[in-house]
Amino acid sequence: MMSDFEYLQQRLRLHVDLMGRRLEGVSELILAPKIDSIKRIRVHCRQCVVSKVTVNGVEARFEHHDFLSEVVQESYRDWNSFDLFYRGAIVASKEGTLVIEMPPTVRIVDQNDSTVDDEKKSDGETATDDERDATAVWDSSNHLPPSSTAFAPVVVRIEYTVSNPRGGVRFMLPDALHPERVPHMYTYCGPFGGLCDGARTWMPCRDLLSDKCTFRVELIVPASCVAVCSGRLVGQSLDAHKLHRSFRFVINTKTSCSLVGFAVGPFRMHIAEHMPRVAHFCLPDRVADLTTSTQFRDPHFVT
DSSP, X not given: OGXXXXXXXXXXXXXXXXXXXXXXXXXXXXXXXXXXXOOEEEEBOOSOEEEEEEETTEEOOEEEOOTTSOSSOTTXXXXXXXXXXXXXXXHHHTTOSEEEEOOTTOXXXXXXXXXXXXXXXXXXXXXXXXXXXXXXXSOTTTOOOOOSSSBOOEEEEEEEEEESOSSSEEEEOOOSSOTTOOOEEEEOOOTTTTTTTSGGGTSOBOOSTTOEEEEEEEEEEETTXXXXXXXXXXXXXXXXXXXXXXXEEEEEEEEEGGGOOEEEXXXXXXXXXXXXXXXXXXXXXXXXXXXXXXXXXXXTTOO
């Protein structure tokens, strides 16, 4: 049960294949155990094809039950029965659909030997924290957030893919009705607070409003595109072949996964003179509209 853990940090490295409607990623959950007799870990994971799971570097056995993939048979036409089964599937998914067995060789150890700073890190963002954390997005073996319990953190690493998603992620590509559409994609969260089509549809995580943690997100996108994500952008780079661009984001305030999202596309950025701390993004054919809609002063954004 996840009540046996504290959710310390979520790390994500996601490769976005825009034209192929595909995501390929590595999700890392850093958890602080509350007890030393943990047998299994449950994670929310929908429409993801999981290929490998490790716990502290040791490969682990897992079972994936996607209760919402097919609520009833496609030929079913009884709305009342569908609603009943649908609600049952949501309840069955509440505690997590990816069940990970704790490897026998992985031990929950006391953190007395680990060095912890005297003062705890605050939830607020500071430039110093961003600069330091930007180089530690994937350095999980040497740089982990301090444990909030008496035991050392546990790192759960999940390798997975998402192809042709049906919820939570929307790829907008040219088609017969919209041949001039500019290719782009974005994530979204449904009206149930992520219970069906939130972050769990594109990232194995703890997708409940009560589970909050900090985030380290790296998005790898086509070189012609820009990634816009929740949090603060702390770095970007272009690969040696100039085919892909990497964007790194940091969220130092503890946040629930349902409040995190991103978009990828050939966006143009616009910063209004009277709102210098707010960046606006749009597709290339909407620059004029964006400039017009942001020229009016909004008192909520003026500093």
